[in-house]
Amino acid sequence: MGFTPIIIGVGDVRNKAAQDSVEPVDLMLEAIKLSLIDCNLSPINSQRLQSDIDSIDVVACSTWPYHDLPGLVSERLGVDAKHKHYTPTMGNQPVKLLNDMARRIVTGESKVALMTGGETLASP
Numbered sequence: 001m002g003f004t005p006i007i008i009g010v011g012d013v014r015n016k017a018a019q020d021s022v023e024p025v026d027l028m029l030e031a032i033k034l035s036l037i038d039c040n041l042s043p044i045n046s047q048r049l050q051s052d053i054d055s056i057d058v059v060a061c062s063t064w065p066y067h068d069l070p071g072l073v074s075e076r077l078g079v080d081a082k083h084k085h086y087t088p089t090m091g092n093q094p095v096k097l098l099n100d101m102a103r104r105i106v107t108g109e110s111k112v113a114l115m116t117g118g119e120t121l122a123s124p
């Protein structure tokens with residue numbers, strides 16, 4: 001039997017200066033770092049939570065070409081996620097990913113699932 005899915009951390013990063021564009025994967029990693037802080041855990045438990053990430057879903061990035069963005073996020077986080085998925089470019093993908101993540105947790109396929117996304121367009 002799986003667990004009840006609960007959102008435990010959220011992170012958001014805005015790159016305000018177009019001339020100082022940050023690569024999308026770096027924005028994602030910063031948002032992930034902020035989401036771990038948002039969990040309000042001790043540093044050791046935050047690290048433990050990060051190392052327990054077993055599922056990484058990434059919303060399609062249209063501003064930067066990546067061969068395997070979920071794999072890159074997994075590598076940069078130092079985790080070996082057994083489930084990695086990169087969405088097609090469609091507007092409903094974040095909600096679909098959230099539903100898929102919840103299903104994997106309920107069925108016991110996943111313990112700690114991560115969803116991220118990022119673009120390099122300027123935001124005012």
